[in-house]
Amino acid sequence: MPPFRGTVGAMAGGNRAALEAEALVKRYGEREALRGVSFSASAGELVAVIGPNGAGKTTLLSILAGILKPDGGGVAVEEGRVGWVPQQAALYRRLTVEENLLLFARLEKHEDPRASTEQMLELTDLGERRGEIVARLSGGNQQRINIAIGLLARPRVLLLDEPSVGLDPRQRARLWEFVSGLADDGTTVIFSTHDIQEAERYGGRLLVLADGEALFDGAPAQLREAVRREAPEAADRDFETAFVAYLHHRGH
């Protein structure tokens, strides 16, 4: 299948899907970062992508976001309504918190950019530090702004690449509270994480990637089931240990 990027419905399948990816292949020279990953998500779904370092999570999310072109397969998604929060903060470190938010609110053509900025300042709890240069903020606080900028797109599909890294427990709670709220309102959220508990707790569905292949796609309870089946010796341990044993059994 030639690479394509089209609107939902252009592909065979249910019309309820907000996002569909089929047989995605991505190569970096010799290395195959994705080897034919297919995947779809419907409106309001929260999907967690988990897997070891270098599994291809960022590559997958970047292709879904339209930043990378796949070497094979295609993505069907409603153009222009995909929000993206990259793993590496994408913001202007020499601008203040407020200037960053205002700039992207304006670029997103919000009717009232200042109001959106206020909303995001409140969400990130950075209202008091609005005038500070981003470079002088802690890593976690920079990540908060990184996420807020992604949210400014008011997307139908929100892609978050390891969003909770560097956030303190309180901020994590706020983040997931907000993201869950978005999903309740019909936004499709796809996030990657190394925190298995987080994935299990917030992900309505889990996609397990390893070495560019999808090992598993289903509900958390089903993953527990699969782990118990394939790595019975670790079944009584905590989920993370059991998951590692499961990956080991699968050869990763």
Next chain:
Amino acid sequence: MRWLLLKDLQILRRSPLQATLLVLYPVLIAVLVGFAISRDPDKPRVAFLNEVPADSRISVGGEQLPSSNVSDRICRRVECVEVGDREEAEAKVSSGDVLAALILPANLVDKINSLSTLSPGTPKVEVLVNEEDPVKAGLVNDRIDALLAQANLAISRRIATEGSRYLDLVINGGELELLGQRFPILGLRASAQILTALEPALDPRLRASLREVTHFADEARDNLDVAGPLIDRLAQPIAVEKVAVGGSSPPLEIFAIAVAATLTLAFVTVLLVAGSLALEREENAFPRLTRGLVSREALLAEKVLLGVAIGLVVTLLLLAGMQIFVPLQWDRFGLWLVAILAGGGALAAAGAALGAAAREVRAVSLLAFMVTLPIAFLSLVPSGAVGGGVYDAIKVLTAVFPFKPTLQAISAALDSAGSGIGGPLVHLAILIVAYGLLARFALRRFAAV
């Protein structure tokens, strides 16, 4: 796009070092160039010993020149250090205090005066040089050669005039002054007339011979008439007539100002555009922006606009600063704007291509210097200073980068005496398009690691 522009200006404001450099740099250039062009070029220091008695006069054919003005003339071209005697002159030369010593011996004027007598001598001047620095020694030699050539020319003119006067005397007759006494000279013309008048009174056999003599006198007169201008020409055999071919050049100081302005414009725009484009990538903002928020073309246009705007302001500041040293033709302000905008546009487009290709702020700054500086120097190499093949290569190289056409456009805009601005503007327009396309092409792999 305006929000991106605003953002870049905010970032610029936040980088005090960068912003200060952007303003300080042109001011510094302006001051340096200003001083360089308002000061006389360095005169070499030369020890000067004039042993010629103050009351002696150079006299040729009765006319007298005061010898004192010889030293005035010399000291206009070199910085004269008066010395009392030969030893002092030698000491100053060997210590390096002066580059050379010029000694006019006491008998110089007498020898010069002897040139128009029947026993001419050879006037000599003495030059002591310290040749430890070859460049300076060459400079001194050139100046002394030029001085001597001038002196020789002045004297030979006098002698030639004198020679013509004698010749005139032979042809037309008159009075010759020699050793304070006056001798009447008949002259060929009068001789011939006398002979013609005598002719009827002579024996017919003698008439034929006499006619031959008259004929010779006429012939000689006619031919010697031609000799006069010939002798004049001897004084200065080759006259120089300068015809400017291939572009009239503006006054030197205007050219220097154009160089300063172009250098400033080039560094400010290239560095700014290339740097701020690379910064988009370094801040990871590029993928975020180009995911539907801004097109790549718009982003490039924004950077070019930023570079042109800041470059224009800084260059105008520089020109205003130069006004302190040299009056500029402010009535041509419109043309200045056109030249700076076109040049800035091409330089900014080149900067965008550079930034898109180099991708990292540090690499970009280094590359901008490494490209701009040599191109700027090469653009200033005059034709004839290097071999033909090399110059052709330089010509091609400097035509590919916007520095030289910008320099041409700005000097044409600054001064009405310069060549036309049309050619450089067309050249710049082509470069804008070419570098714009190049930058757009380079952006395709911009986000990759």
